Amino acid sequence: MSLSRLLRFHHFLPLTPTPTLTLLSSSSSSSSSSSSSLPLTRHRSTLLTRASATTDSNNNNMVKAIRVHELGGPEVLKWEDVEIGEPKEGEVRVRNQAIGINFIDVYYRKGVYKAPSLPFTPGMEAVGVVTAVGDGLTGRQVGDVVAYAGQPMGSYAEEQILPANKVVPVPPSIDPPVAASIMLKGMTAHFLLRRCFKVEPGHTILVHAAAGGVGSLLCQWANALGATVIGTVSNKDKAAQAKEDGCHHVIIYKEEDFVARVNEITSGNGVEVVYDSVGKDTFEGSLACLKLRGYMVNFGQSSGTPDPVPLSSLAAKSLFLTRPSLMQYVVTRDELLEAAGELFANIASGVLKVRVNHSYPLSEAAKAHEDLENRKTSGSVVLIP
DSSP states (O other), rough: OOHHHHHHHTTOOOOOOOOOOOOOOOTTTTTOOOOOOOOTTTHHHHHHHHHHOOHHHHHHEEEEEEEEOOOOSSSGGGEEEEEOOOOTTTTEEEEEEEOOOOHHHHHHHHTSOEEESSBOOSSSEEEEEEEEETOOOOOOOOTTTEEEEESSOOOOOOOEEGGGGGEEOOTTTSSSHHHHHHHHHHHHHIIIIIISSOOOOHHHHHEESSTTTHHHEEEEEEHOOOOEEEEEESHHHHHHHHHHTOOOOETTTSSSSSHHHHHHHHTTOOOOEEOOOOOOEEETHHHHHHHEEEEEEOOOOOOOOOOOOTTHHHTTTOOOOEEOOOGTSSOOOHHHHHHOOOOOHHTTTTTTTEEEEEEEEEEGGGHHHHHHHTOOOSEEEEEEE
16 A cells, blocks of 8 residues: 555554665754754653643743744844643644744745734744644544644744644654655645646756755656756755756856756757746746746745746747645645655655755754855755754
């Protein structure tokens, strides 16, 4: 039975162990980083005791979290005490073991995307241990290791309350830092490659930021699907990583014109699809790289919001333009379990190798954001409470 079907069948029951994974690290990690990971069973008995103990409600409900009171640079990320309640019907309370960092967190911090209110706690993915379940909830129990990605925002916290239908069980073979770093990026790679535009053998694709968190996964996965992968990166170190991740052609965009290079590689034909998370700096060039009826998939804007596109600019080659979001591709519980199941299966089979190259204490989220924006990181970045 496939892992996707197994997830669907058992929902929150522990999964059959899959082959052991190796957590890759990089010697280039920042000095404040740590490559150590937390075992799945660590503090399990402590958590069980905590969940069942009767303690002072104020102490039990106060946790540390990162809070944003005003929009701006990394310095607006504040380490504070916050109050957390008990889970209600349909909810679980989770003590986070590892938290993923993504550029969408930067967008919310800056106000590119609008948070529901101020102040807010950023963060869109995490892995942790269930410490309490809401009344009437079955199939989930204290001690389960679960992951989530997407809504609700608020993972930059020691603990959080989550809707039970938004979390998925984590296979025992996957360490928390790996799972936390892969959920949002991995399911994003899944819908980009398999649903937004279905990459097939013989296709030629262009991936910007090929050494980044999502870019690395796109290159590995697309290569395994039989596509010819062209990737753009900023320097030689990242070019070497992109090559290792399955890029057949790597373009260092600071040294050469990526449009001219893509035209040369494809003999003037262009590519079937461009996956562009950079935005403003690459958008027009990306359109120029497409072949007739090609797909422009813009799923991020690390360099800024692209300028408005006149429809007439798409007409010359009958191009398709989309700005997709993961949240619209995992709307139902079945879609979520299918995406997570295929992702975990590809990790277990070795198709996807996850690089958690940088980890920071949760309290140092501002430093992590600064390094991410200055492109001092590669692969995935996690926060450890």
